[in-house]
Amino acid sequence: MLGGGGDRTIVIVGAGIAGLTTALALARHGISSTIFERAETLNEVGAGLQIPPNALRVLTRLGLTERLRPYAVSAISVTLRAGKSGRKLAAVPVGSGLDAPYFSMHRADLQSVLLDAVRVESLIHLESDRELVALTASSRGVDAEFVSANGERAHSAADLVVAADGVNSRVASLNVLSPATFAGAIAWRARVTGKVALDFNARSGGITAWLGPARHAVAYPIRFGNETNLVLVEKAGAEHAAGGETVPRGFSNWDAVLRRLIDEAGAFTPWPLLTAPAERPWVMADRRTVLIGDAAHAILPYAAQGAAMAIEDGFVLARTIYDDPDINAALGLFEAQRRERVARVAARARFHRFVYHLPPPLSLGRDLVMAAMPPSRLQKSLAWLYDWDLADSA
Ligand SMILES: Cc1cc2nc3c(=O)[nH]c(=O)nc-3n(C[C@H](O)[C@H](O)[C@H](O)COP(=O)(O)OP(=O)(O)OC[C@H]3O[C@@H](n4cnc5c(N)ncnc54)[C@H](O)[C@@H]3O)c2cc1C
Structure with missing residues (x-):
């Protein structure tokens, strides 16, 4: 197996742009992952x-x-x-x-191209109709609990949970972070x-x-x-x-x-x-759970960069996981590499808002x-x- 990520169980919460890109980027490094998505069908949105x-x-x-x-x-x-x-x-x-x-x-066209790539990738397993409802620390790392629309419950033990669950992130609220x-x-x-x-x-x-x-x-x-x-x-x-x-x-x-x-x-x-609050931490206290995309840093759309930041996040996270066998170190490196750029892009979006909306x-x-x-x-x-x-x- 390539790099350091191969023998770890990686759970990705959310099959939006951030989650799908992360899984594809991990697979490119030979690292497998499972995506859990709460929606039953992943189509036109x-x-x-x-x-x-x-x-x-x-x-x-x-x-x-x-x-x-x-x-x-x-x-x-x-x-x-x-x-x-x-x-x-x-x-x-x-x-x-x-x-x-x-x-x-x-x-929807971007989403379907990402999804098609995910579906033919043997290193990615995608489970829809799985809403994350709980995260518990376990000897292995984190135990994630999911519920389906019919009430059926499922568990997944993970070494690493990647929260790509959007601006109203359940993972953020389970970690008692201030909401967006x-x-x-x-x-x-x-x-x-x-x-x-x-x-x-x-x-x-x-x-x-x-x-x-x-x-x-x-x-x-x-x-x-x-x-x-x-x-x-x-x-x-x-x-x-x-x-x-x-x-x-x-x-x-x-x-x-x-x-x-x-x-x-x-x-x-x-x-x-x-x-999302700018001071929101991206790496949770368990050092096994990381927020990415809108879950970490939903920025205003005035610079049309929110999805772009999610895509960049996914790619950088996959590389840090590949490069460093120590998950804790890899997550710290990811946050260190991404924070400054995301903050600069968020500031640019606020600048666009100011300039666009100036009164006479x-x-x-x-x-x-x-x-x-x-x-x-x-x-x-x-x-x-x-x-x-x-x-x-x-
Ligand atoms: C008006 C507007 C215009 C925009 N225009 C642009 C643009 O032109 N360019 C650009 O780059 N960005 C743009 N953005 C921003 C962009 O839409 C977001 O930044 C991007 O979609 C974030 O992707 P994500 O994958 O992080 O989150 P999301 O797309 O929100 O995906 C989250 C996924 O997680 C799933 N999920 C949530 N909770 C759970 C749970 N508990 N269990 C399992 N699954 C769960 C959801 O169903 C969803 O599939 C715009 C935003 C707005 C509001």
Whole structure:
């Protein structure tokens, strides 16, 4: 068996982007794992997703980028526009060389490519309809208890538990960590189909964001350019987080191009934005359980990097487990390698929120600065983010 991970029993909780990537990355090192997922069927979930070059570089190493390509559209830049007039403020280059383009696609398409790869991998065992309900320290490491929809219970003894169970992580709550909190904004998500989507995708040439006080909108092609994904983000009070509203407010006098997309969109799904506390530990007190992806550090979606961080996490964790036979040491190394980068990305997302939502007259200053900045400088300012490679974390 390769490396140090081969004889350990690794349990991954959650078959989202973080869990599936981790299992595939472990298998690449010859390490087996079992994924337990609470959903009975793993199919179409969510809306669109931008996959930035830093994440695609990882997916390329896992042999997946060419499998994603038939579903994706490559973006060259993100076009920033004034919300009301639609005036172009800047085009921010987002590619990172030939090996790593910037994709936009449907989340379900990414998920299904990951799942297909998992299902043919003999080192990965996937059990659905298994909700983690308890974790107990055992002589071996950790005993994980799962329950199925019909109430049936199952146990798994693990040397290592990887909690990839999302922003409302059960593993975090079982370890009595403070829960994720409402971040004061709601993202409304919808898909546009038909001629309006085809026309918009053909003209936009990538990703478009409209900026305005306390709100912004993002639109980009998915399903190989046949549909448009639309996300409208608005500041909102805690009373709105519980739901109840069915349409986004406040975009009625915005750019006609955006309004057309909104008018043509199917139903909007409200998505209250949550963040995990920055001080949340990732390695639990048992030194056998580690949080990754949104369970560890759900960051705001303003930089479109949450799934990308989950993908990077999975790849780095697999390598540290492979490199170090001592689980405790490997988990410590993982956290040390990832914390600074994730914190920097989270800060960048907060910066985007600040800049995107500036009210006048501050927004006028923002617009002037953006217009004066050459695209090459904008690209250089994002090199730390998009040019990341696994070697950078060593
Ligand atoms: C509006 C919006 C737009 C976004 N856009 C982007 C973008 O463009 N690009 C980007 O990179 N990121 C984006 N993100 C962030 C991205 O969606 C998340 O960061 C990413 O999905 C996190 O993946 P994950 O695997 O950690 O968690 P999840 O996707 O939440 O997966 C968790 C899995 O664990 C399972 N699970 C949960 N509890 C249990 C349990 N007790 N037992 C067993 N299984 C369990 C769940 O069923 C699920 O399958 C966006 C987020 C939002 C809200």
